[in-house]
Amino acid sequence: MTHHTESVAPEGVSIDGKTIALLVTDGVELLELTEPLAAIRGAGGTPKIVSPKKSSLQAMKGDWEHADHFDVDHQLGTVSASDFDALVLPGGTLNADSLRIDEKAQEFVSGFFSESKPVAAICHGPWILTEVGQVSGRRMTSYAALRTDLSNAGAQWVDEEVVVDGGVVTSRTPKDLDAFNRVFLELVAARA
Template sequence: MSENNTPNQNAQTQQPLSGKSVAFLATSGVEQVELTSPWEAVIAAGGTPALVSTEQGDITAMQGDWEHGESFPVDHHVGSVESSAFDALVMPGGTLNADSLREDEDVLRFVRGFFEQHKPVAAICHAPWTLINAGVVEGRTMTSYSSLSTDLKNAGANWVDEQVVVDEGLTTSRNPDDLDAFNAKMVEEIAEGKHEGQTA
């Protein structure tokens, strides 16, 4: 520790998400590493992650679209929790996960709540499918898995092919190869708190 840093300042630097609660929205079919890597990054930054799902009990992740991964315990059913209970939202990808979530009205209500309250949202890979259905991408600059680019453009987003894109509290990335950059920007945006430009 340098002489210029007091212990309190150093602790704050190391724990930028201290006291913050972060919802992870996922169901079975979620890309495992896109759930576990950001989850670990939130914990490492001092935050408290919670798994919110359309399912009860456990969800089963996937490694790619074909190989089953591990199971993870659900903390809250999406129909019984409000976005106001959390400081931020993280949306992992996975084709099956995103395709299921985007058809659920409780999911869309939950997601819209974060935008209405100007709270940070981070979405990777196929997760922006759900943002399209929630009606929150128009006018936003963002990226995603490449096959979603036309869908996002048709919904009014400015789609770009970049490792990570940040637009007023909305952080997006393309695929698992981008996770280091995604996690860093996700933590930074959550630490900053509400963004007035983040709106439904």
């Protein structure tokens, strides 16, 4: 299935040979999945959808409007952080709420921190980072509704388009996707 997207890789950024996991399930915000997929491919990387779902998942436009279905590349539990170079955590309320209480998802995400690999989370995506203890002391942003959760978990929450703290990139909404993708890909490219 082809999706039209304006998002392309930043000029001169190459992540050739790198494989990026996108951890998602039903209810993922459509653009927060399709635009990073296109940006990763545009920079020469290989995106892989990892999900608790076996074969396909349902994306959404907002929380109520059903969008496209996407094939799952790897079921959660069959791969680990060591199989990838970086991780993207798209938002969508239902997607993020479901993943943050999934023990296999928590284990998968924790692996990227154990291996010091880049993690990018947008909108509701950072929710799972509170569950795996990766928020305290970090400067972060997210969808405004997560501000209290992240702050209570020890984050310094800011209202900015894109924030980088160590190897973690966060953004607020689909409007921030161009900056989110650019900064994330530059971070992945810098880690030769």
